Amino acid sequence: MVRIKFFLFSILFLCSSEILAQTENIKGKIIASGDLVGIHIINKTAGKFTITNDFGEFEIPAKLNDTILVSGVEYVPKEIIVDDISMQAKQLVINLEVNLNVLDEVVVGKILTGDLMTDIENSEAKREMNFYDLGIPGYTGPRKTxxxxxxxxxxxxxxxxxxxxxxxxxxxxxxxxxxxxxxxxxxxxxxxxxxxxxxxxxxxxxxxxxxxxxxxxxxxxxxxxxxxxxxxxxxxxxxxxxxxxxxxxxxxxxx
Structure with missing residues (x-):
């Protein structure tokens, strides 16, 4: 009985680990009152980025618990954690607020400006871990030409x-x-x-x-x-x- 429980627990653990590590292409939609094109979408965890089209739509690879930074010049920057609901739906709907700040402010911590390169430098984006980091053999190359x-x-x-x-x-x-x-x-x-x-x-x-x-x-x-x-x-x-x-x-x- 103990062995059976241990076996079932091992299967459950492996399945959970696979779900956590699975990367999917997540489609998204920006809801805002201003211009929707060219808003920067940065996956800080995976080191991926994209920008929105004319309708505020985008697509970016992500997995569970990845941090998505949304940054536009005229909007208040926003960070979203990819949860299990988003992973199952493969979709994100993000509401942005227009940046109405007109007074000088004392900023503590990282500054998000809406400029893609500046926000990338401030976002602490890190490379996604792969099997080489874990010492596991594997092959990711393309088929031979x-x-x-x-x-x-x-x-x-x-x-x-x-x-x-x-x-x-x-x-x-x-x-x-x-x-x-x-x-x-x-x-x-x-x-x-x-x-x-x-x-x-x-x-x-x-x-x-x-x-x-x-x-x-x-x-x-x-x-x-x-x-x-x-x-x-x-x-x-x-x-x-x-x-x-x-x-x-x-x-x-x-x-």
Missing amino acids: QSERRLYEAQSGGGLVPLNPLINWITGRTKRLKEQIEREEIGIAINEAKAKYAKVIFEDEPFSETLQNEYFYFCGDDPSFKTLSDVGNELVMLQFLKEKLEAFKIHLEKK
Whole structure:
């Protein structure tokens, strides 16, 4: 009987742990009397962010007990803890108050301004823990591309002296395949960054579509770009892109 109770308790504990760790895409709606577009939604716990569309709608990945910071220039900042009801409904409805403060105030603690980069720096957002932190083996990589499969074939072979890898190394085919894979990966990362960050990066910049493309390729030339893209922390990547924007402006002036 004791063993049965222990077994049932273990199953219940494992199921509860899985529910707590499960990340879902939560859809949200901002209710406010002012402008609803471009309000910043920051998941401080997971290090993710997004902005609202013209109708105050958004979608952001979150799990139980994550802290969501909602910040807009004309609104009073608001923090929400994702509870089990929100997780089950996969939906958040957030009411914001218009910021009517006109007097100077003494502020104690973190300052939330409505500016995305400032609020990110003040939010103490942390990277989400993964299985590497816990010492658990796992794989999160994508399926191999055609170039990656060709490289694998070029580097594999049988026998006491595998001839296929040796021939490909001598002829330079292995090196060319590696360079091709690297170019493809950077190109994919550039396209993903443009789709995700362009609206935030250029919200106050009168850059043409051509200049925006040139800017993202300028970022892709920096070795840190691919590394940050692989890490997947959106807040750190956004900070990097903001810094590269200033460097890109200097680059344009020199041209």
